[in-house]
Amino acid sequence: xxxxxxxxxxxxxxxxxxxxxxxxxxxxxxxxxxxxxxxxxxxxxxxxxxxxxxxxxxxxxxxxxxxxxxxxxxxxxxxxxxxxxxxxxxxxxxxxxxxxxxxxxxxxxxxxxxxxxxxxxxxxxxxxxxxxxxxxxxxxxxxxxxxxxxxxxxxxxxxxxxxxxxxxxxxxxxxxxxxxxxxxxxxxxxxxxxxxxxxxxxxxxxxxxxxxxxxxxxxxxxxx
Amino acid sequence: xxxxxxxxxxxxxxxxxxxxxxxxxxxxxxxxxxxxxxxxxxxxxxxxxxxxxxxxxxxxxxxxxxxxxxxxxxxxxxxxxxxxxxxxxxxxxxxxxxxxxxxxxxxxxxxxxxxxxxxxxxxxxxxxxxxxxxxxxxxxxxxxxxxxxxxxxxxxxxxxxxxxxxxxxxxxxxxxxxxxxxxxxxxxxxxxxxxxxxxxxxxxxxxxxxxx
Numbered sequence: 001x002x003x004x005x006x007x008x009x010x011x012x013x014x015x016x017x018x019x020x021x022x023x024x025x026x027x028x029x030x031x032x033x034x035x036x037x038x039x040x041x042x043x044x045x046x047x048x049x050x051x052x053x054x055x056x057x058x059x060x061x062x063x064x065x066x067x068x069x070x071x072x073x074x075x076x077x078x079x080x081x082x083x084x085x086x087x088x089x090x091x092x093x094x095x096x097x098x099x100x101x102x103x104x105x106x107x108x109x110x111x112x113x114x115x116x117x118x119x120x121x122x123x124x125x126x127x128x129x130x131x132x133x134x135x136x137x138x139x140x141x142x143x144x145x146x147x148x149x150x151x152x153x154x155x156x157x158x159x160x161x162x163x164x165x166x167x168x169x170x171x172x173x174x175x176x177x178x179x180x181x182x183x184x185x186x187x188x189x190x191x192x193x194x195x196x197x198x199x200x201x202x203x204x205x206x207x208x209x210x211x212x213x214x215x216x217x218x219x220x221x222x223x224x
Numbered sequence: 225x226x227x228x229x230x231x232x233x234x235x236x237x238x239x240x241x242x243x244x245x246x247x248x249x250x251x252x253x254x255x256x257x258x259x260x261x262x263x264x265x266x267x268x269x270x271x272x273x274x275x276x277x278x279x280x281x282x283x284x285x286x287x288x289x290x291x292x293x294x295x296x297x298x299x300x301x302x303x304x305x306x307x308x309x310x311x312x313x314x315x316x317x318x319x320x321x322x323x324x325x326x327x328x329x330x331x332x333x334x335x336x337x338x339x340x341x342x343x344x345x346x347x348x349x350x351x352x353x354x355x356x357x358x359x360x361x362x363x364x365x366x367x368x369x370x371x372x373x374x375x376x377x378x379x380x381x382x383x384x385x386x387x388x389x390x391x392x393x394x395x396x397x398x399x400x401x402x403x404x405x406x407x408x409x410x411x412x413x414x415x416x417x418x419x420x421x422x423x424x425x426x427x428x429x430x431x432x433x434x435x436x
Contacts, residue, residue, distance in 0.1 A: 027273045027310075028296035029289055053310075080351035088349055100350050103272060104314025104357030111311040122318065123360040127391040129342075130352065172307055173273050174290040179309040207309070 003164040004216050005195060009039035012189050012217040016045040016154055023110065023150075023181040024052040024062060025157035028081075031174035033191045034061045035219040036156040041065055047072045051110070051150060053103060053177060055079035055087040066090055075150070077103035102130060105147050107180055112149035114183025114212075119148050155185035159208065162192040163199075166213030167206045175207065182212040189215045225421040227400040233368055235260040236418060237326055237398050240366075245323040246270055248358060251295040254326035254368050270322060272354040274313045277305025294354065314354070317361030325362035327355065329369045329394075331384045334432060336394040336406040338365065339386035352389075359390025371399035371429060378430045380404060380412070402426055404434075411435050 006012050013036065016022070022040070026032030041064060048071045055076050056063030063086040065071060074096055079087050090096040101109065102124050112120055121144035125131045135146040157178040160171040168190055170178055182188045190208075195218050228236070230253060238260035241247055248270045249257050258280065261267050269278040271293045278293060279300035287298035301307075308316075316322060329340040338359050341352045359365055369379055380397055396415075397404040403416035413435040414426055427434055 028292065030273070030292050030296075031290070078351045078353040080349040084349075091349060092347065098350070100352055102352050102356040103310075103354040104318060104361070107310035107314050108318075124318065125356045126360065128356060128388045130356065170307075172288065172291040172301070173271070173275050175307055175309050176273050177310045180311045 004166040004210070004213060005164050006215050006217050009035060009042065009217060012036065012191075012215050013039040013043040015187075016040065016043055018045050019047045020045055020153040021049045021051065021151070023152045023155040023157075023177075023185055024050055025155070025176065025178040025181050027053050027173065027176040028057070029061070031158050031170070031176045031178055032061050033156045033158040035191050036158075036189055036217075037061050037065050040156065041068050041070065044070070046070050049073040049075065051075040051106070051152065053077050053106065054081060055084055057081050057083045059086065063087065066096070071096065073097040073099065075099040075101060075106070077101055077106050100130065107177065109147055109150040110177070110184045111180045113151040114180060117149055119146055121146055150184060152185040153187065155181040155188040157181050157188065157190050159190050159192045161194045161196055161201060162190060162213070162216045163196055163201055163210070164216075165198060166190070166210035166216055167201050168192070168208035168213060169201055169205060170207055179208050182208045187215070188213050189217070191217050191219045193220070194218070225401070225419045225425060227419050229400070231256060231259075232418075233398050233400055236403065236416070237366060237368055238262070240396070241267055241324060243267065246276070246321060248272065248317070248322055248325040248362065250325065250327040250355070250358065252328050254328060255293070255295060257326055257368070270313075270316065271299070272313055272317075272358075274308045274310060275299075275301065275305065276308070277302045279305070314357050314361075317354075317357050320361065320363060322362045324364045324366060325358045326366045326368055327358060329367045329379065330386045331379050331381050332367050332394050332397050332406075333381055333384045334406070334410045334412055336392040337384050338367065338389045338394050339384040340389045342387045344387050355389050359393045364395045365390070365393045367394050367397045369397070369399055371401040380430050380432065382432065401429065407435075
């Protein structure tokens, strides 16, 4: 019998190597897998490259991971926020490398990574600083730039419900990057609010089929 | 000349949004446009974080922090609304399915170039979010801003000096002084002198050879 459900955070985060590329779901707080991030801090892997939309706020979540000194590089669309002081301080001190990526390009690069696409041409960022050094191609009357796929060692995401095969459904806008990140990592770990029996998730409504998910851990609410 | 308020700019933008339009409102000032959309028309608000058919802010105590807008504020979903993941959300923009986006700006150039993500100051933390995707993807990019900086310089300019967000993408600029339309060939036409500034004063303030 296949069950991807693991009993605790330690089992969920086992085996993550130093230097890993880690996709972290969430848009601001919505969908941010805070329990798995805490698990990653406890697990202790270092020299990580993290890929996420925001670079943390306050002292929790991604900010706590940065403060723990485990991250070498952040690939991100919007690191600057009102209370992103942990990121700001490390970046200004030269202790973090930043690769700034437009948000839709970030999502599509991850999608490409998971879908076996070797790159794609987009009009986003043409003629801007973020296009510097990138191949430009003229296609059907417009300029496009070439963007590379992002593939990762690990994805940590938050979903709403799962079954033991790793099928996932999400909650409202907390879905955000979860479904694409799940496809683009060798090891996708989901924290969920609820685990249900096989067959209870409506097959028409499953957003992430279990093929993309390796481990599921239930985290009761409160630890959102 | 009587400059209009930020809320009046928002109301002026809302007047130009037709029924059936798919609209993305950028964070900050453009969010106000939602307050002035006509209640009797179906207008579909899209938010980059994966929602179409976004409704107003919830009543106090009803906030759900899994249902937020691009500015990370709690919102609601209208009947008929839908959720989708980030790659689908930006495919919606990039694929030309978004009729209008409304963005703030540091500068807009005569040819429609937009600068709104960075002032290029040394040591500033850069952040771009979805601005470049929206600028490149939406069929019409409306900009909402005050016409002058605090120092009195026009933000509608001959050529942007701040780092660009998108090239030749802006079609209309709504300000506290006038509404400008960016037309092909570098023509900037005043379509609504909302402050009553008059042709000479508008030319003086912007330093541009405006059409009326």
